[in-house]
Amino acid sequence: MSEQPLDTVESGDNTNLPPKKFPKGVVLGADGKPCRSCTSVASWIAMAKQKTQNPVSATTTTLPAETASDLQQPSDCPPDVEKLGWSSWTLLHSITATYPVRPSQELQQETTQFLSTFSKLYPCWTCAQDFQRWLKEDRNAPRVSSRDxxxxxxxxxxxxxxxxxxxxxxxxxxxxxxxxxxxxDGRCD
Structure with a gap:
């Protein structure tokens, strides 16, 4: 069994309230509430378990290792950070796989714009900001002049x-x- 320490996060603008405690890995949105797109299912479960504990005496939340590795939400639930990331990379890599060998100048510009827009609209705000910073480095500018x-x-x-x-x-x-x-090896055929 692994223990996940609680992170202490200030609760909004109200300084009269004691700080809220969240399990490690819970990322808060701009509204001060846990962000679904930025938090893993394991952290959500740890947070739910924490709610059943006495908040005064709670210092750690324990989540069995086998539970954490086997967690899956029903398919009709909003995606957690891991499912969102996996799905996003699948989409992005699939776009590159079908990209023209010799794209037009217009498509190259649109692709660069798409990547910039994607980095701003990505649902996990911390991931989005990280990708935006990475894109701003000169050596990381999108290279879109060919499929390869x-x-x-x-x-x-x-x-x-x-x-x-x-x-x-x-x-x-x-x-x-x-x-x-x-x-x-033909396993995809």
Whole structure:
């Protein structure tokens, strides 16, 4: 069993109230309430369990490891941060896989604009801000002059997030096999 320490967060503008305590991983929105798009299912469950504890004596919330790894919401619930991320990367990589080999100048401009707009509309505000900052670095400007260039750029963007999350890097030389043609061993045929 793993213990997740509680984070203390000030409750809105009312300084007369004691600080609210939330399980680690719960991200608050601008309204001061937990943000569904920025918080994992595991953190939501930890928060629900915390509500059943005495708030005065609660210092940690325990979530069994097997529960955390097997958590799945019903498919008709709003996505948590992990499902949202997985779905978003699937969409973005699929766009690169169908991008023209030689796109027009107009499509290149529209694609760059789309990525900028996407970074501003992304439902998880902390993820959105992080992606916006990453895009602003000169070396991270979208490369959209060909399918291969765009696919490799998207893979590098995804790897930048993976590194921050402590996940493995993907070999960007294999982006097309993963997202366009299928693996050479035929398992996608």
């Amino acid at each position: 260039e765009f696919g490799r750029w998207m893979c590098e963007a995804h790897n930048a997030v993976n590194i921050k999350l402590g996940k493995e890097r993907f070999d960007c030389d294999r982006w097309e096999e993963r997202w366009r043609t299928g693996w050479k």
